[in-house]
Amino acid sequence: MSIRTALRAATALALIAGGVSAETITIATVNNGDMIRMQGYTDQFTAATGHEVEWVTLEENVLRQRVTTDITTKGGQFDIMTIGMYETPIWGANGWLVPLDDLSEDYDVADILPAMAGGLSHDGTLYAAPFYGESSMIMYRTDLMEKAGLEMPEAPTWAFVREAAAAMTDRENDINGICLRGKAGWGEGGAFITAMSNSFGARWFDMDWKPQFDTQPWKDTLEFFVGMMSESGPTGYATNGFNENLNLFQQGKCGMWIDATVAASFVTNPDDSTVADSVGFALAPDTGLGKRSNWLWAWALAIPAGTQKEAAAKQFIEWATSKDYIELVAANEGWANVPPGARTSLYENPEYRKVPFARMTLDSILSADPNNSTVEPSPYVGIQFAAIPEFAGIATQVSQEFAAVYAGQQSIDEALEKAQAFTTEEMEAAGY
Amino acid sequence: MATRHSRSAARLMMAPAVVLLLGWMLVPLIMTLYFSFRNYFPLRPDRVPGWAGFSNYERFITSSSFWPSVQTTLVIVGGVLVITVLLGILLAMLLDQPMWGQGVVRILVIAPFFVMPTVSALVWKNMFMDPTNGLLAHLWRVFGAEPVAWLSQVPTGSIVMIVSWQWLPFATLILLTAIQSLDGEQLEAAEMDGAPPLKRFWFIILPHLARAITIVILIQTIFLLSIFAEIFVTTGGAFGTRTLTYLIFQRVLESQNVGLGSAGGVYAIILANIVALFLMRIVGKNLDA
Amino acid sequence: MARAVTTQRKAINTAIAWAIGLLIFFPILWTILTSFKTEAQAIADPPLFLNFDWTLENYAIVQDRSDYMRFLWNSVILAGGSTLLGIVIAVPAAWSMAFVPSKRTKDILLWMLSTKMLPAVGVLYPIYLLFIQLGLLDSRFGLVIVLMLINLPIIVWMLYTYFREIPGEILEAARMDGATLREEILYVLTPMAIPGIASTVLLNFILAWNEAFWTLNLTAVDAAPLTAFIASYSSPEGLFFAKLSAASTMAIAPILILGWFSQKQLVRGLTFGAVK
Numbered sequence: 001m002s003i004r005t006a007l008r009a010a011t012a013l014a015l016i017a018g019g020v021s022a023e024t025i026t027i028a029t030v031n032n033g034d035m036i037r038m039q040g041y042t043d044q045f046t047a048a049t050g051h052e053v054e055w056v057t058l059e060e061n062v063l064r065q066r067v068t069t070d071i072t073t074k075g076g077q078f079d080i081m082t083i084g085m086y087e088t089p090i091w092g093a094n095g096w097l098v099p100l101d102d103l104s105e106d107y108d109v110a111d112i113l114p115a116m117a118g119g120l121s122h123d124g125t126l127y128a129a130p131f132y133g134e135s136s137m138i139m140y141r142t143d144l145m146e147k148a149g150l151e152m153p154e155a156p157t158w159a160f161v162r163e164a165a166a167a168m169t170d171r172e173n174d175i176n177g178i179c180l181r182g183k184a185g186w187g188e189g190g191a192f193i194t195a196m197s198n199s200f201g202a203r204w205f206d207m208d209w210k211p212q213f214d215t216q217p218w219k220d221t222l223e224f225f226v227g228m229m230s231e232s233g234p235t236g237y238a239t240n241g242f243n244e245n246l247n248l249f250q251q252g253k254c255g256m257w258i259d260a261t262v263a264a265s266f267v268t269n270p271d272d273s274t275v276a277d278s279v280g281f282a283l284a285p286d287t288g289l290g291k292r293s294n295w296l297w298a299w300a301l302a303i304p305a306g307t308q309k310e311a312a313a314k315q316f317i318e319w320a321t322s323k324d325y326i327e328l329v330a331a332n333e334g335w336a337n338v339p340p341g342a343r344t345s346l347y348e349n350p351e352y353r354k355v356p357f358a359r360m361t362l363d364s365i366l367s368a369d370p371n372n373s374t375v376e377p378s379p380y381v382g383i384q385f386a387a388i389p390e391f392a393g394i395a396t397q398v399s400q401e402f403a404a405v406y407a408g409q410q411s412i413d414e415a416l417e418k419a420q421a422f423t424t425e426e427m428e429a430a431g432y
Numbered sequence: 433m434a435t436r437h438s439r440s441a442a443r444l445m446m447a448p449a450v451v452l453l454l455g456w457m458l459v460p461l462i463m464t465l466y467f468s469f470r471n472y473f474p475l476r477p478d479r480v481p482g483w484a485g486f487s488n489y490e491r492f493i494t495s496s497s498f499w500p501s502v503q504t505t506l507v508i509v510g511g512v513l514v515i516t517v518l519l520g521i522l523l524a525m526l527l528d529q530p531m532w533g534q535g536v537v538r539i540l541v542i543a544p545f546f547v548m549p550t551v552s553a554l555v556w557k558n559m560f561m562d563p564t565n566g567l568l569a570h571l572w573r574v575f576g577a578e579p580v581a582w583l584s585q586v587p588t589g590s591i592v593m594i595v596s597w598q599w600l601p602f603a604t605l606i607l608l609t610a611i612q613s614l615d616g617e618q619l620e621a622a623e624m625d626g627a628p629p630l631k632r633f634w635f636i637i638l639p640h641l642a643r644a645i646t647i648v649i650l651i652q653t654i655f656l657l658s659i660f661a662e663i664f665v666t667t668g669g670a671f672g673t674r675t676l677t678y679l680i681f682q683r684v685l686e687s688q689n690v691g692l693g694s695a696g697g698v699y700a701i702i703l704a705n706i707v708a709l710f711l712m713r714i715v716g717k718n719l720d721a
Numbered sequence: 722m723a724r725a726v727t728t729q730r731k732a733i734n735t736a737i738a739w740a741i742g743l744l745i746f747f748p749i750l751w752t753i754l755t756s757f758k759t760e761a762q763a764i765a766d767p768p769l770f771l772n773f774d775w776t777l778e779n780y781a782i783v784q785d786r787s788d789y790m791r792f793l794w795n796s797v798i799l800a801g802g803s804t805l806l807g808i809v810i811a812v813p814a815a816w817s818m819a820f821v822p823s824k825r826t827k828d829i830l831l832w833m834l835s836t837k838m839l840p841a842v843g844v845l846y847p848i849y850l851l852f853i854q855l856g857l858l859d860s861r862f863g864l865v866i867v868l869m870l871i872n873l874p875i876i877v878w879m880l881y882t883y884f885r886e887i888p889g890e891i892l893e894a895a896r897m898d899g900a901t902l903r904e905e906i907l908y909v910l911t912p913m914a915i916p917g918i919a920s921t922v923l924l925n926f927i928l929a930w931n932e933a934f935w936t937l938n939l940t941a942v943d944a945a946p947l948t949a950f951i952a953s954y955s956s957p958e959g960l961f962f963a964k965l966s967a968a969s970t971m972a973i974a975p976i977l978i979l980g981w982f983s984q985k986q987l988v989r990g991l992t993f994g995a996v997k
Contacts, residue, residue, distance in 0.1 A: 031957040057953035072474030184670035236563035236581025389475035393687025400670040407584035442817030449814035456870040457836040463847035531735040540742035697843025704838035
């Protein structure tokens, strides 16, 4: 099976490869598990095409800083950059990325999940190919739910989640009803609270780009979050991000955890997780206003404009984000370990549908719409972010003010007031 | 005649170092000054860069984050200096005493100096200060206490602690070298005269260490004013741990506003020079360079 | 009698000093221990000290994932190259400051130190643009120059303080014997200052080795040293304490070993002329 898949991939690539001489391409990527796995299979790409690959693997924040400096100054250090749904539309609009509008027939662009393709495009042109995509959902302990005498609906409300969290909390035995991100940083706690605020009817900006932190929905969001976390959250949640919560959950210290869908494969992996056999999944909660609190994100591969090795870079992207690559990983490491959330065909595959979290991941992704993420209309694209260049800087500071609330250092009103003040200041300075 | 010859030779020999450093100082300085008067948003090529006048300077200093960041910078630098100098003196005196395995102990004490700042910040944050899985949390629980969420409850203190751990070896080393050069007979004579240990320390040891302490303070201040990795890894500037250097980082790389960040860079140079002048005034007389 | 007291005191000193030494060293020891655990054991509650199944698995994974030797080699070249280049430039400068001082010597020294105060992050864009222009991005040569310039002030200062302790008469005597300036520096001064130069080299090697801003931001593949190696192991998705510990141990081990072998030299030399 594995050999056949590999051979098929090889033949397909050999066909594409015709005419391109062997090159060495440099790829900047993030140190997440799926990318590390991809590096392991690079040899197969080299064998098929003759192109060598040099990897620059960096931690997320360092990577972002590194590739942004390089692309804005046209440094030309990389032939492929791993970027997210936030950067792609901005960079694409600036003409910094090579449009991916001439990918081969076999690659089947139409197979990319529409939500993902939409978030990685500008003006209908795809600028980055999704390597894997994620939404967020509830992961909960079925045994603790049962013990608390409750049953998790498919699509719970925040009120239910809070009640269930309180019921599962058992401080004596070090079990927190719910673990959520509080850590400062726009991609950490900032992403969570923004997605959550959508379900409470809040938004970052109104149609005139005026910041909305002085509105009631934001206050409601923070009050609910802080109230629930002080009832049922772990100590020090103000510094907990994805990794911290993952560790807590795997050690059996959380009743519920609302976070990235890719975490599902970690918490159900018996090698690392002590609770692997008792994890259930549900959609991220809502408050009945019509929006849920799940986000949408993809790590994608893009080619900076100006690279001399565009053809080879495209070949690599076609290889790494292809259906054949997914089958290659499935054949060697099992279906639970393939890069999820990028292609429709994956979710139609009967083998993959047997994976316990496959359906809920797809449902979560399908229920997320970056172009229409808020209850009231908003001028920006993005669910847990607004795809404008100023957002990352502003949101990091906002999330720091919020984290100070979680740590008990200031009140919710103070934080919102400060957030409103400097967001207004920054947006005015940026000319909105 | 010989003097004149060697004077011009001396100038010539100093030239490479001076010219290189002048270049290394002037090129970035001039570029920073240039950018600080420009509107430069790397992520917004649609906005035509133009002259900004003093608006970047004005915005940077009137921003609500400016003064707190100066304060944080001074607290962290000051805190680390006090801790490393005080503990450094004590440790140096201890290591100067006769003991078994002195060499090994000395190695153990110096070791943190060899650890990369990023690594030490990661190790402290994840393996020691984490409120659930950190060793300190386990220790607290052993004594029945509620674990402390170090990086959110005592954020600045935690960073001062981590940085002090890294720099204590340096202070100890220099102070130890100074103590070892102390005239033993003088101390013995004082002991014979019946001077109590505290007095001996105050009137003989401390004055002898004055110059070494000056060196420690000077060198460390230069490095401490620009600490970055320790904050980047642990709190990311949250909970009031944003130093001036970190604020500039946020302006330049997170907000992608190079003009504003450059203006901040100019302020940082001014602050550094004020601190340096201040230091020179207080401790400079020990430094008859 | 007197001897017994000394022994007793020595024992007390030893106990206290060892306790403190171990306490200070403990975080490093703990990192090394953790690197031999599995990820699950690394976060076990209660923590495991020695009673776990020692495994080399993490080292194998780390080595498999990234070519450690390449990063190590770059670190050695960058730290070594910048230090040696710095010494070559600093020795003449320090000589002239120490033996032909002028009124401005002190000012020049302090000015040199003050060049270290410009916050690096503020000039990232200017320097990056400059490096693009000069074609120096991701080149060892460019990094060696930058690291040399960063540490040059410290090198000059340290050498200056050592040179000042060398009696000028000896150099004068050499001159009387007809030695040229070059010979005077190479064959008379340098041998006398070897301990000082050695400790200067050591300190600056360590500082260059640990420099993590420019080495991370100006490199990609060819010149990336161990600081970049570490940046690929910090905080990925999933459990990573053990792998991080293994990577950390690999990153600090060479410099730790170097430091241990040369600690006598370091202790003797790190005086900055502070002795007298």
